[in-house]
Amino acid sequence: MRIAIVINKSWNIYNFRMGLVKAFLKLGHEVVAIAPEDEYSQKLVLAGCRYFPIEMESKGTNPLEDLLLTKRFYDCYRQVKPDVILQYTIKPNIYGSVAARLAGIPTINNVSGLGTVFIVRNFVSKVALKLYKFAFRFPSKVFFQNKEDRQLFLDHRLIKEQITDVLPGSGIDTERFKPAPVFTRxxxxxxxxxxxVLYEKGVVEYVEAARLIKAKYPEVRCQLLGAIDESGNIGIKKSVFQAWVEEGAIEYLGTSGTVEAxxxxxxxxxLPSYREGTPKTLLEAAAMGKPIVTTNVPGCRETVIEGRNGFLCEVRNSQDLADKMMRMYQLPAAELEQMGKASRQLAEEKFDEKYVIDKYVTAIQSITKYRLKSA
Structure with missing residues (x-):
């Protein structure tokens, strides 16, 4: 069986979907990764995928470009001839769904996060909702990563309820991400x-909270790991961010291919994000037995049982974020260790990637003539 996985970046497939890819390969199926070429494209090939490049801007709303993208998806799908297509991120979900319908290939979509569509209400978000409503008539199945996102689509009548389901995020490899043998503070x-480094991730609130914390506890370290992204109106300018680093509010670690280290x-x-699907970074943190402080918003709050493995703070509220971070800092080592153990238990019981793989296997079996074994 030939399974295509379509996302806006090869990096995204390699970092977030490799558990699914490896499961399909282990079952003897061919996996075709369809995404723009980047430094991770060859890594997908080395991992056993067949790679097919496609030109795609992850952002932008030019109608002519979107029409051309639909044609590129159609030409790609006709050439690759997959038995089923798994699509992620907004442009494959919308334009890929239209192209797949024209090519006569069943699709399973994944709404991994709504980004600014429901955070910022403007002309672009209104257009996006109309496009979702049109395109989501075509998939055989649509997975959401939290129940609130699913309910929003149902409330806006963007999708038929019978084709929807909820996944525990992207799932987490609890073998790769595991706690240290001995707890140390x-x-x-x-x-x-x-x-x-995006506004909607809560970076500004994190920096402001770090200032408040370090004014009282100068020995505390507040670090940030992740790429600087100046695109559109959501990316923080490098010069602004660099000033925060030089000020000493936070330590910037750059990017890394081994986040677990x-x-x-x-x-x-x-993670003081404004809204998420279910953030992979928090699943990784939970699997590694780390306490969590995050916002009480869809996607993020699913990763925390208040007071058990972490604390929830108000969104866009740096003072409340600082209060919760200081509360964590003030915990005795024994309580901190117990919170970490509770995070690990939550990861094993709720977010293990085997649940995601099983859901996909079941969905593929229901819409194709093939019978897949469970991984």
Whole structure:
């Protein structure tokens, strides 16, 4: 069986979908990765995928370009001839769904996060909702990563309820991401945020909270790991971000292909995002037995049982974020260790990627003539 996985970046497939890819390969199926070419494209080939490049801007709303993108998807699908297509991110979900319908190939879509569509209400978001409503008539199945996102699509009448389902995020490889054998608390307590440098990730609130914390506890470290993204109106300018780093509010770690090495050194993982699907970084943190501070918003709050494995704060509220981070810092080592153990338990019971793989296997079996074994 030939399964195509379509996303806006090869990096995205390699970092977020490899568990699914490996499961399909292990079952003897051919996996075709369809995404724009980047430094991770060859890594997908080395991992056993067949790779097919496609030109695609992850952002932008030019109608002519979107029409051309639909044709590129159609030409690609006709050439690759997959038995089923798994699509992620907004442009494959919308334009890929139209192209797949024209090519006569069944699709399974994944709404991994709504981005600015429901965060910022403007002309572009209104157009996006109309496009979703049109395109989501065609998929055989649509997965959401939290129940609130699914309900929003149903409330806006963008999709038929019978084709929807909810996944536990992207799932997490609990074998790769695991706690250290022995718990240790850093002499200089270390908070770590793993995210792109975007406004909607809550970077501004994190910096402001770090200032408040360091004014009272100068020994505390507040680190950020993730790419600087100046695109559109959502990316923070490099010059602005660099000024925060030079000021000493936060430590910038750049980017890394081994995020687990940085997570292992943190005492607590923080993500003050405005909205998520289910953030992979928090699933990784939970699997590694790290306490979490995150916002009480869809996607993020699914990763925290308040007071058990972390604390929830108000969205866009740097003072409340700082209060929750300081509360975490003030915990005795024994309580911090118990929170970490609760995070690990939550990852194993709710977010293990085997649940995601099983859901996809079932969905593919229901819409194709093939019978897949469970991984």
């Amino acid at each position: 850093n002499q200089r307590f270390t908070f770590l945020m793993v995210a792109r 940085h997570l292992a050194k943190a005492d607590c993982v923080v």
